Amino acid sequence: MRVLLHACCGPCLLEPYDALAAEHDVTVCYANPNIHPAEEYERRRDTLRAYAAEAGIAVVELPYEPERWREATEGVRDVPTERCRACFRLRLGLTAAEARRLGADAVATTLSVSPYQDADALREAGEAVCAEAGVRFLATDFRDRYPEATRRSRELGMYRQNYCGCEPSEAEAAAGRERRREERRVARELRG
Numbered sequence: 527m528r529v530l531l532h533a534c535c536g537p538c539l540l541e542p543y544d545a546l547a548a549e550h551d552v553t554v555c556y557a558n559p560n561i562h563p564a565e566e567y568e569r570r571r572d573t574l575r576a577y578a579a580e581a582g583i584a585v586v587e588l589p590y591e592p593e594r595w596r597e598a599t600e601g602v603r604d605v606p607t608e609r610c611r612a613c614f615r616l617r618l619g620l621t622a623a624e625a626r627r628l629g630a631d632a633v634a635t636t637l638s639v640s641p642y643q644d645a646d647a648l649r650e651a652g653e654a655v656c657a658e659a660g661v662r663f664l665a666t667d668f669r670d671r672y673p674e675a676t677r678r679s680r681e682l683g684m685y686r687q688n689y690c691g692c693e694p695s696e697a698e699a700a701a702g703r704e705r706r707r708e709e710r711r712v713a714r715e716l717r718g
């Protein structure tokens with residue numbers, strides 16, 4: 527089967543690609559208008575492309591149009607669950623349209639390797655947009671391979687981002703790190 531694999535970044539590509547390529551003819555699709563800012567988009571893309579070139583993996587890149595992400599998330603940007611659903615629909619919808627254009631049979635996504643993503647929301651979004659495009663959605667779950675993906679990406683010296691991608695997620699991740707720092711400081715004080 528010809529599969530167009532939506533990929534969010536290099537580290538997340540490693541394990542899903544290997545698993546799918548063992549059974550299918552896989553092309554990678556970098557479709558991520560959610561990533562902010564442009565320099566970060568390029569850094570993740572270049573990391574993915576460098577690995578793909580080394581491994582002989584075919585990659586197509588869709589145009590970087592961050593305004594599409596802003597339009598897709600209008601009105602739900604402050605509600606992470608809804609914002610991510612809209613973001614999944616956008617990225618997987620772009621990939622599904624590209625799969626149809628290329629004559630691929632199915633779409634899958636590397637997002638399913640991340641324990642930080644909502645697997646049910648991903649599956650719902652993937653199935654809906656693929657039904658519209660007339661291609662199959664492979665609802666994979668690679669979360670059990672996340673530790674190995676982390677190990678391999680570290681070993682390869684890949685760039686590993688510390689936030690999901692959009693501008694709000696960058697601020698949320700920074701706030702989370704600050705909160706954990708503060709909790710550790712309070713715990714140290716309590717221990718004396």
Ligand code: SF4
Pocket residue numbers: 560561609610611613614690691692693695
């Ligand atoms: S947190 Fe990640 S999945 Fe959710 S909207 Fe932002 S970039 Fe998209």
